Amino acid sequence: MGYSSKLIERTVEEFSQLPSIGKKSAFRLVLHLISQPQDKVKEFTDAINHMKANLKTCAECYNLSDEAVCSICKNLSRQRTTICVVESVRDVIAIEETDHYNGLYHVLGGVISPLEGIGADDIKIQELIDRISAQGVTEVIMALSPTIEGDTTIFYISKLLQGKAINITTLSRGVAFGSELVYTDELTLGRSILARVPYGQNHDK
């Protein structure tokens, strides 16, 4: 695009490196910033710089945090004997949004995939095992994506926990609420039939 200014061009270039932002969207955002007063723009860039400089990873669960230990881990009203194992920070937010979970989390930072060079030691598995032993955890919920790599990770972790008195559970997989049976793929429907539950068990209490 033929910008009249090198300053604009450079800023557009930076913006367009953000995920799902193309050149046109980037230019629109830049134009918006140009129309703002200087101190407003400063607030914006300060917020970004401040966040980047001060953000920490929680020493307990590896969630993103302002302090050494995150607000979830510090919250004493949460059940400390249950840990929900997730792949990324986004999953924590998704589960928190449901308002149906009151235990702690553990963010692995990925799943085991040798094809992509991710081995068991490259994600926070050992940290999870240590935490479980140290904190007297009784239930581990495996909330990983239902993929082959997610399954490998669950298999592996449960092997490491073998012999310990810990209840390992996984998210149930099946027909989505609000969907129609005829549009559910055969695989999911087949699994849901095989893993059917007594009536009343999967209803909100």
Added chain:
Amino acid sequence: MLLQSIKLTQFKNYSATQLQFGERTILFTGNNGAGKTNLLDAIYMLSLGKSRYIPRDSKLIIHGEDFFRIEGKYQHLSATDLVVIKYPKGGKKEILLNAKKRERISDHVGAIPLVMIGPRDIQLFFEGSADRRKFIDAGICQYDKAYLHHLITYNRLLLQRNSYLKSIKSTGLNEALLSSYDQQLLEPAEFIKKVREQFIQDFSLLFMEAYKSISGDREAVSCDYRSQLLTYDFATALIEARQKDMILQRTTVGIHKDDIIFKMNGQVLKQFGSEGQMKSFLISLKLAMKEKIKAETGKTPILLIDDIFAKLDADRVRNLLTYIHHYDDTQIFITDTDADRVSSILKDSSITHEVYYIDENSPRLIHENNSNR
């Protein structure tokens, strides 16, 4: 299934072509390079979502253009189905069945069952076991979605396991992780083995019957399923092979080592069969596959025969064509460079058919109705 019409836009050498089919036996003739096989490839794509010959979709677009589109109108019982495949250069290929977009290409496989016989298929008897596994997998996947799913899972696990075996050298063995892969492999492997075993059992009978009809019962033929899993417990075999797997850095046991042994008069076919015998053998395998798919889906697969009649004696060609025509309601599309060879056999056997002559310069289709009614 009957293909009633096909419409090609910027596909291979066809810039804009539309064809109507009124018969069950359709012959495409014309010189080499005129585009006969491209027509079959388009029909193939409408069923299986990809080209039989060219893996990269961008190479299917006519030179200098930026998309291709294939449309096929099918009839099954009293219903009609419209299949459209679109591919914009640099974009994503889309398949639509009755204007509804398929989420994945694999979702479409099996909707319009199809079996193709081409000259390269003779490799089935010579190449490694991968081609033979592919042959049965391609058939089963047209009617068994669970099989397809387990096959995808198994192959992905195998890739991960092999990749892990390679990394052991630098990271050291993690027993728990390797056995996690082993355990994960068990379920899909067992499922695939069972389906393949049952499949070969049913398939063998259909195959022997087809061979008898085409060759006039001259030779005794059979096909047997071989799998390490038939004699060994897979879980034990994986543990026993572990040292070997770690040295070779790949998985040496499993259903990816399965094979099918083709025999004629009790002996392995590739060692002594004549070219004519092999072609009859091949055709019978494909016809048996067609029967199996029909039995499973209730739909008669479309049959594509690409240039395989050379070096096949007229008797066998006649047996084949009359067998297919009178046996059931299969629609066959045939290409042959020798227009007279097939055409005269069809006329002699009073099989109603259509001949399309494909012109070399412009792929113009000259319709010639040869029904001998």
